[in-house]
Amino acid sequence: MSAPLLSFRGVGYRYPGASAPALQDVDLDIHPGEFCLLAGLSGHGKSTLLRAACGLVPHFHGGTFAGAVTLAGLDTREHGPAHLGEFAGVLFQDPETQLVTSTVRAELALGLESRGHGAAAVARGVEEVALALGIDGLLDRSTHELSGGEQQRVALGAALAGRPPLVLLDEPTSQLDPVAGDELVGLLRRLNQEWEIAVVISEHRLERVLSAADRVIALERGRVACDGDPAAFLGWATDAAPPLQTPAARLFALAGVEGAPVGVRQARAALRSAGLLGEFGSRHEQPRAARHAGKRSRPRLARRSTRGAALRMRGVWHELRDGPAVLRGVDLLVEPGETLALMGRNGAGKSTLLRHAAGLLAPTRGRIETGGRVALLLQNPGDYFVHERVIEEAPLDALERVGLAWAAERNPRDLSGGERQRLALAIVTAGDPPPVLALDEPTRGMDRAAKAELAAELRARAHAGAAVIVATHDPEFAAACADRAVLLADGRVIADGSAAELLAGGWYFATETARILGGEAGALLPEQGADLLAGRRPGTHDAVITGART
């Protein structure tokens, strides 16, 4: 095997003023051309490890550092991030703060110019990286008018302009919709395969990257808890860290099928060979689900609600001055106790619809009626925090409701991602329980455990009588918390039905379990899929299968 490109030897690190170390006894080697996935719950050291690899730890962050990290033979204690940047491109979570100039061309050129490349080399480097990443059409665009996905690709281009042999990515898809996220992962796979660029990427939605990875490194409390190929990692996660299991692995574990699958294709092949899936999968069943998804749209609107409407929209339009229509005649009825997932690609109108529901925007045409206050939780919980203490942000009873009473005297910005989300929820739902609770992309950057907690919280609120509307790109989360789904496209409702129907019948807007099982019987979650598969075990009565398929 070739010499390691990146090497950690006995690395320990503690941030300034932190009580616990962020990294402990980390030993690992990354070789040229490897595609490594960093797994772990929030706060367990993934970002710190990436920052140590590029020299930001300790040079930029300070703190106490032990052991040695070498990148391309250079000891990071002796060489700063500027020098190490020639060998490692870095991409962080937030694309907005990674673009430091006004145009894409200048952004791609900046790193090369900083390192003293000549004019011809800069021009060629910009052209090459733009073509390689498919952003040549953006070169003369302003950086602030790019979409999130475009910004992230430009930031990746800026990181790769000097053709470093290694690229480090810290949850690069957390701010992107699934389409843009998948495009970025596809791009990384191509860079890795065609140019042998080593990739180290941290990601919460492991199923998105796992099939591309050669190796998975799992961190627990700053230590390497597992280091192996994806199959070995999934085996370890099943036993030792269930929150890190992918839905496919959980499905297999619950169904008692051997060998956790790395992706949908492998899962289907394994089920087929075990006789649990038909020769052509169950795709012949899928159109049925797809056909039915959306059929309830008109009947739901036409009928009168038996429970009264928590929210009713009639022909709501939102037309921008000198711009397009963002909402186009939306009709929507949400009843008390209902949990609705609002899905669709970026720009489909989800956030605008929620802002209308909460009264932040007024429709240019149409009417909106609500059964009372609509509590709206916007995308970034940090936007709610304007005080130094948690108790100043929300009353104690609201904090108790979300399990944050213990943090009353803490600074809101010191809370973890999941806790911040819960605090924001406490802020918008303080006082009398709102009859409608709307959440805009609440799971961005959340790990699976935090998502599960939030889904449980939303189900509890719906059970107590609130109508809950969640705009989300995450089908797994939608399936976990919603009983109804609405798909928006170009400001129109194009499908409206039960979550089981809608999330079982698509490619993007489908859970991994549904994609594995072809949408059969509306099984969306691993638990439901496992029940379905259990009915197909040899010796099980045929009627169970028949019943499940109808």
Place this chain on the structure above:
Amino acid sequence: MRSTSLFYRRLASPLHAARASVGVAWVLSITTAAVLLYHPLVLVPVFAAVLVAGAGAGVGRTLLRALRFAAIVWVPIVLVNVVVSRDGLTVFARLGDLGPFGQGNLTVEAVVYGAVIALKVMLVVLVTTLASLAVDPDETLRLVRRVSFRSALTASLATRLIPVLAADAQRLAEAQRTRPGGARGGTRGRVALVRAVVAGSLDRAADVAATLEVRGFASASRPPRRRPPLSRHDLAFAVSAVAVLALAILARVSGAARFDAYPEIHAAFGLGTFAIAAALFAAIVLPFADRRGIEP
């Protein structure tokens, strides 16, 4: 395409297509003309020409917005000049003895001179706004980077952070509106909001600083000199800049645009005055007539 953003966007216009050094020179020449000239008959056509140029650059609506803000200074400038100026002879109101400030005689000349100064200020605001909208700031700062890399990059970052922080502030304000009972008004509410934006800006700045570190900022050297061929728009705006500067100097030296407000108003109204005004208008506007090769 038309822009209403207050920040640079690459649009299809001759000014956007010209290189930054030429764009800056063109803007500086108009600014110099605004400083040198006082005759309203010359200033008004220059003012109109800049508005036409803004429309030609696709940012006319944004310029008008900027003009609305700039108009706020017009009234105070005239008022202050009327109150403090003692040089005019044509009194239209007597305020009597103002103690240490002397006789409070308000004159027509002071009103006119104040209006001319306000017009010059607004013209400078208009031209610099046009520059910020249509001249590539990265290219401009790149010129400065050859002299002082870090200062220019810091300025570039500040420019970049303004729209980011503006968006942050808008999001924070919107989030406060979704609190039960709405956003807290009054001084305390605003102070809390400003504090949150500032705290957020520090986080933003730290993130940007980390990005710069890994892009090699610490080892930054002078950027290489580029020598791209002169485009037709480079030439047109360069000729325009020289023409505007020459006309302004000519008007000043020849007396064709002579204007004295004190003690009484005296202004040249000869053929030369009109010729200078028309020539300035044409010199500013003509580069926008050629729209070949302007695609962004």
